[in-house]
Amino acid sequence: MASFWAKEVPATLLVAALLIWVMPMLIGTYTLTVLVIYGMLGFSLGLIWGFGGILCFGQAAFFGLGAYTYAIAAINIGDSTLPMLLAVLVPAGFAALLGAMMFYGRLTDVYLGVITLVVTLILFKFINSTAGPGYVIGKARLGGFNGIPGFQTLNVPGRPDVYIFGDPFYYFCAVLLLIVYLLVSWLLKSSFGRVAIGIRENETRVALMGYDVRARKTVLFSIGAAIAGLAGALFANWGEIVTPNLFSLGQSAEIIIWCIVGGLGTRVGPIVGAAGLAYLKFLLGQQSMIDNTLLTGIILVLFVLFLPKGLVPAVVSLWRISFGQRRSIRKHGARRIRSGSMGNG
Amino acid sequence: MAEIVLETVGLTMRFGGVVAADNVNFRLKAGELRCLIGPNGAGKSTFFKCVTGLLSPTGGQVFMRGHETTGWHPHQVAALGVGIKTQVPNLMDGLDVHENIWMAARRFLPMQDAMRKTAEVIERLALGPIARTELGRLAHGERQRVELGLVVAGDPWLVLLDEPAAGMSADDVERMSAIIRDMTRTAAVVIVEHDMQFIRSIASTVTVFHQGAVLMEDHVDRVMADPTVRNVYLGKKA
Numbered sequence: 001m002a003s004f005w006a007k008e009v010p011a012t013l014l015v016a017a018l019l020i021w022v023m024p025m026l027i028g029t030y031t032l033t034v035l036v037i038y039g040m041l042g043f044s045l046g047l048i049w050g051f052g053g054i055l056c057f058g059q060a061a062f063f064g065l066g067a068y069t070y071a072i073a074a075i076n077i078g079d080s081t082l083p084m085l086l087a088v089l090v091p092a093g094f095a096a097l098l099g100a101m102m103f104y105g106r107l108t109d110v111y112l113g114v115i116t117l118v119v120t121l122i123l124f125k126f127i128n129s130t131a132g133p134g135y136v137i138g139k140a141r142l143g144g145f146n147g148i149p150g151f152q153t154l155n156v157p158g159r160p161d162v163y164i165f166g167d168p169f170y171y172f173c174a175v176l177l178l179i180v181y182l183l184v185s186w187l188l189k190s191s192f193g194r195v196a197i198g199i200r201e202n203e204t205r206v207a208l209m210g211y212d213v214r215a216r217k218t219v220l221f222s223i224g225a226a227i228a229g230l231a232g233a234l235f236a237n238w239g240e241i242v243t244p245n246l247f248s249l250g251q252s253a254e255i256i257i258w259c260i261v262g263g264l265g266t267r268v269g270p271i272v273g274a275a276g277l278a279y280l281k282f283l284l285g286q287q288s289m290i291d292n293t294l295l296t297g298i299i300l301v302l303f304v305l306f307l308p309k310g311l312v313p314a315v316v317s318l319w320r321i322s323f324g325q326r327r328s329i330r331k332h333g334a335r336r337i338r339s340g341s342m343g344n345g
Numbered sequence: 346m347a348e349i350v351l352e353t354v355g356l357t358m359r360f361g362g363v364v365a366a367d368n369v370n371f372r373l374k375a376g377e378l379r380c381l382i383g384p385n386g387a388g389k390s391t392f393f394k395c396v397t398g399l400l401s402p403t404g405g406q407v408f409m410r411g412h413e414t415t416g417w418h419p420h421q422v423a424a425l426g427v428g429i430k431t432q433v434p435n436l437m438d439g440l441d442v443h444e445n446i447w448m449a450a451r452r453f454l455p456m457q458d459a460m461r462k463t464a465e466v467i468e469r470l471a472l473g474p475i476a477r478t479e480l481g482r483l484a485h486g487e488r489q490r491v492e493l494g495l496v497v498a499g500d501p502w503l504v505l506l507d508e509p510a511a512g513m514s515a516d517d518v519e520r521m522s523a524i525i526r527d528m529t530r531t532a533a534v535v536i537v538e539h540d541m542q543f544i545r546s547i548a549s550t551v552t553v554f555h556q557g558a559v560l561m562e563d564h565v566d567r568v569m570a571d572p573t574v575r576n577v578y579l580g581k582k583a
């Protein structure tokens with residue numbers, strides 16, 4: 001814990017500040033904002049899957065739920081502050097209920113995948129079918145496949161007429177991602193996080209030590225949903241409209257691919273994977289030679305075959321081989337250098 | 346008379362047509378060291394799993410220090426102060442020895458005490474040189490020792506060990522029996538073992554399982570001399 005505050009936090013702040021400053025010189029802030037938001041979404045699954053061993057096929061459901069909660073609350077409330085908060089709490093609460101059902105029901109991993117997938121499908125179908133005028137929550141019409149446009153976007157707390165958009169919105173999103181990243185890093189260093197990693201490694205053993213695995217998985221699942229919900233609210237602000245496509249299975253699949261490509265079991269990996277692949281998609285969107293989905297598929301296959309641990313772990317090992325070797329040998333004597341990078345990054 | 350720390354009454358476990366545990370009545374006193382023996386498939390592991398909550402028995406009851414624990418979850422049983430080593434190794438392979446043991450200690454202790462306890466267990470089980478090595482990279486004997494460390498770190502008053510010495514070298518077995526004898530100073534211990542040498546070196550009372558039921562329960566020497574036991578168990582080995 002001591003080295004976390006003394007070394008990791010300052011280093012993270014420094015690197016993040018640099019990135020937040022430099023990136024707008026390379027990519028327009030409008031595009032950059034959505035890359036940051038996708039980074040946060042990838043991070044949310046990276047946390048529960050990479051560190052908790054919970055493979056959720058429906059992370060997009062929490063993303064969409066966050067976005068819709070924000071839109072509906074913003075229309076009803078006006079000021080964006082409370083809607084932002086609700087967009088975190090509603091998905092977290094929903095995930096806590098769903099998670100409790102799955103984990104207390106002693107479901108195996110396969111059923112967990114199936115249930116999260118089906119829940120996403122149901123939400124998608126339901127929202128899609130709400131086109132009629134009967135589907136209203138307060139002043140907000142759900143609008144079916146057309147989605148909800150025209151809600152209050154992010155404003156300075158208490159001042160609904162002072163909007164945060166454009167460059168300031170980019171900085172807002174980037175700083176939020178940094179805060180979430182630091183909070184999760186701290187969580188993973190805490191006893192709760194370390195036991196969560198233990199559960200990923202061997203659930204039975206952790207239960208035999210006397211830990212209530214079901215409760216802990218439910219809490220972690222809910223934290224992941226809270227982060228996805230926050231990303232959803234930011235996405236709603238960025239796009240100024242929410243549509244049922246947020247809940248689509250395609251979106252869920254993409255989040256999984258981001259994690260695999262970026263590097264599961266690392267914190268940076270899913271963020272890099274998400275932003276990188278989303279940027280690639282953006283670049284490819286400007287031409288029509290290669291099909292987007294096809295390329296994402298090809299990238300996934302190439303990674304699974306040649307870099308199964310993902311991009312970030314590969315870069316880290318490369319770094320260690322080229323620069324770190326001499327130092328680690330001195331440190332650990334003649335022993336083999338640890339290659340696994342689970343938990344680092 | 347010493348307190349009964351573990352008791353099963355008519356414990357039964359059926360898998361379809363197979364009766365893996367058949368009306369088992371078992372009692373263990375505080376501080377006792379007991380060995381369970383029996384041929385392969387006799388139901389020793391099934392009996393353990395029913396006691397620890399890894400399986401829900403189809404019949405009968407389990408009591409621990411006055412609590413009825415029938416049908417409890419493993420984490421509830423463990424939280425009572427029961428240390429468990431399963432037959433199939435259950436370790437966190439991607440984490441190092443220190444982290445594995447710390448997690449067991451942390452369950453019952455605040456942070457600082459858990460750190461101290463971890464260091465103490467590592468010292469006591471001579472795991473120092475491998476403390477920062479991932480479990481997945483260790484040899485079989487070392488892994489068994491770490492799993493024993495996980496049990497010790499929780500300061501249990503009841504310890505259930507399913508074949509802790511299986512596949513170990515003579516040196517490792519020697520060290521293992523010293524650790525187990527040490528455990529009995531603070532806990533009642535039940536051990537499933539096949540190694541007769543090992544059993545003789547540590548145990549007084551032996552319970553013999555055969556086809557899910559208790560065949561005999563007596564001092565190790567009388568059990569070994571019993572013709573029926575020799576027939577079902579030792580006879581097979583010879």
Ligand SMILES: Nc1ncnc2c1ncn2[C@@H]1O[C@H](COP(=O)(O)OP(=O)(O)OP(=O)(O)O)[C@@H](O)[C@H]1O
Nearest residue numbers: 360363365383384385386387388389390391392432
């Ligand atoms: N999950 C299960 N499903 C079906 N049958 C089982 C199951 N577990 C155990 N059995 C059966 O129950 C019987 C007892 O098995 P158990 O593993 O308890 O024996 P054991 O005494 O521990 O043997 P060993 O010395 O080989 O470890 C065996 O016939 C086994 O095939």
Ligand SMILES: [Mg+2]
Nearest residue numbers: 389390391432
């Ligand atoms: Mg067995």
